[in-house]
Amino acid sequence: MSPKDSRGITTSNSALYKFHRPKLRVRDTPHPLKCESELCLRNLSTHRTKRPAPPYPRTHGAAVLVALFVGRAGDLYVLLSQRAKTLSSYAGDTALPGGRIDDDDETIEDTARREAFEEIGLPQDKHKLPLLCILDPFLAGNEVLVTPVVVLILDNTLTPVLNAPEVDTLFSHPLASFLSTTFPERAEPRGPFLEAEAHAETAALELQYHTHSDVPWPQPWSTSADSAARAVRMHRFLTGREAGGMKPIYGLTAAILIRTAAIAYGRPPEFPVQARGEPEINERVAWSLRHPGKRLEEAMRRERFDAERAARVWDKWEGGKWRTGKFRQRVPSRL
Template identity: 65%
Template sequence: MPRPSASNSELYKFHRTRLHLATPHPLKRESIRALRNLAAHRTPRVPPWPRAQSAAVLVALFVGRHGDLYVLLSRRAATLRTYAGDTALPGGKVDPQDRTIEDTARREAFEEIGLPRDKHKVPLLCVLEPFLAGNQLLVTPVVVLILDNTLRPILNTPEVHTLFSHPLSAFLAADFPALAPSDAPSGEAEMAALELQYHTYSDVPWPWQPRTFSAEASGSSASPAASPRPVDQCVRMHRFLTGREAGGIKPIFGLTAYACLGALPVD
């Protein structure tokens, strides 16, 4: 017998994690600060919204060999009907069996990249403020920390072409970040990225519709740390290069950039 579906108000009930910094690699001070800030974050009250128009993405962080935090990103399959080939986070719409928005994000990550739903190996850090997409879909970023470095991805190839990582601190940078040799993309791709502006943004009239965001920048900023906020009925959409563009990876932009920016440490 199937479980009864949760009401919309119950979607935002989730367990609070007690942060234990027993990570696979020693953390840098900046990484410790970021994790503590995320664990202390309190999700704002979310207004009622139809479950059928609710979705979640998973911002999965892990600790690199040098103590930096990285976020897992994927290249969507080229055969998908929507957003084919885009750089994305695991995610999708709420299913009837999902009891919370955290369940939605974890289920989608398990289905897309094989990330276990084990809350001990992959504890919850926080649930960020939702983002209302142009198709009236309310998308909530859920941030987790991967503690088990023995986990290996299992890609759902009809949906995911490639899985890669990007340093979280890079979303604070104005220029292309210097990566550790083990984490850097190929030299050819990195050089291609360096010929372009690493961070750009566009102020898009709100509400904007899917696929109308232009990859051409209308501005740039040396401090992209602020999350997108409506300003004069516009929303600021950031765009970051990955250094892998020569290999076919698209820049990080739109909702994906919004979710990654939301995971940054705040003073």
């Protein structure tokens, strides 16, 4: 649990962001890496958040696992799933495995690994799936603060065990394609779980691979005078399986994968990431704490959470900002 002051009010998230980084070796990957992919893993393994995220209600915190693996040609892929169509929220969406923080989760990494195990049967072994990095959090539309945890799968013989009530399908997608406006030209042969199939469907559909829409900010319940003056950009990528009923990769999942790919490949995407005047994550979180929706307000009341005190910390937080300059990290490599 997060530290509390004498009144029992949460004051920090620092305990959630403690994690173990085993030493990685390039020769441990099941397939030889391309030079570009090796550099990607170095960039990710040396990435550090500027500082842990400021306080936020624990019951409104979540994590997702960005599970990468090396294909036979040496390229990097990410595992994605299609949520079950019977779920009450985000039914049928294309997503990363993840979910809310449990009481027993000591760190945000524990949350991501546990959820991936429960949803798709991904082992929680930290040596077979070593941690690469933790990214700065993202704020979901339901005001849940989501932290991405990036790992590397070193065992390409893993077999999926899908939790049918939660997951319908598992597939993979090239990581580099989240920096591109055009669909990846080809897919790899099968790898761990179900590696990306051929993308002939997309060519037949003649649809644009990457598109975006700008959603007004703040949230709809706002009475702010400038609510229509700013927006948050939502990106959309086709999977190549739309003809079969698969939804595109959209919104929060797309944003997380854009950030992961940009750090890995050390370059910004081919398209503008943010809308003009888009608020940074710290501004959006501080605003939500001061103008919470019903569920966030109830969570803060249950946890005796000091919203204004936390919002002031978020006001000054400089993590999570999108930077268009070089992504080179100055941390010694562990590879």
